[in-house]
Amino acid sequence: MVILRVNPMVGLFERADGPKQVIQPMPILFFKSKIWRGGLAALILFLAGGLAAAQNCATTIESDDALRFKPEKIEIPLACKTFTVTLKHTGRLPKLAMGHNWVLAKLSDLDGVSRTGMLAGAEHNYVDPKDARVLAHTSVVGGAESASVMFDVAKLVPGERYGFVCTFAGHSPVMRGVIVLK
Numbered sequence: 001m002v003i004l005r006v007n008p009m010v011g012l013f014e015r016a017d018g019p020k021q022v023i024q025p026m027p028i029l030f031f032k033s034k035i036w037r038g039g040l041a042a043l044i045l046f047l048a049g050g051l052a053a054a055q056n057c058a059t060t061i062e063s064d065d066a067l068r069f070k071p072e073k074i075e076i077p078l079a080c081k082t083f084t085v086t087l088k089h090t091g092r093l094p095k096l097a098m099g100h101n102w103v104l105a106k107l108s109d110l111d112g113v114s115r116t117g118m119l120a121g122a123e124h125n126y127v128d129p130k131d132a133r134v135l136a137h138t139s140v141v142g143g144a145e146s147a148s149v150m151f152d153v154a155k156l157v158p159g160e161r162y163g164f165v166c167t168f169a170g171h172s173p174v175m176r177g178v179i180v181l182k
């Protein structure tokens with residue numbers, strides 16, 4: 001006859017006689033099984049992946065041989081510490097003829113930073129280094145080139161309206177977009 005006694009310390013049933021053998025109730029066997037551990041690991045990865053996707057702190061914006069940004073709207077989560085914008089030129093024209101940059105400023109400052117940028121010229125990537133209204137900017141890229149810029153999201157004040165513009169000579173009236181803080 002098998003005598004079972006309850007070990008109150010671990011809540012397991014043990015055989016009191018014979019070789020040391022532990023008989024575990026089903027729920028404990030389940031929690032110790034590889035299936036459960038594999039499932040738990042997958043669940044954690046899934047949750048972590050969802051969190052990263054919800055706070056995507058980088059984006060790529062395209063431009064080409066026409067005067068446009070694609071997309072013309074960038075969403076920046078305020079939960080991000082930094083945000084990275086990569087500007088990709090998918091066209092073929094060299095940067096001297098069809099260069100583009102990406103310049104971040106308040107919507108109301110876009111015209112001003114475009115003016116000072118044009119005066120600064122190509123050697124300064126069409127951005128006046130002394131213009132404090134410029135919050136972030138990439139260098140100028142030509143066809144098949146790309147450039148990135150990372151900036152602190154804390155620079156952006158909730159409630160303020162921000163936008164971006166290409167300050168390459170003559171592009172600013174049409175090459176611009178808006179920032180949405182969320």
Ligand code: ZN
Pocket residue numbers: 067098099100101166167168171175
């Ligand atoms: Zn441009």
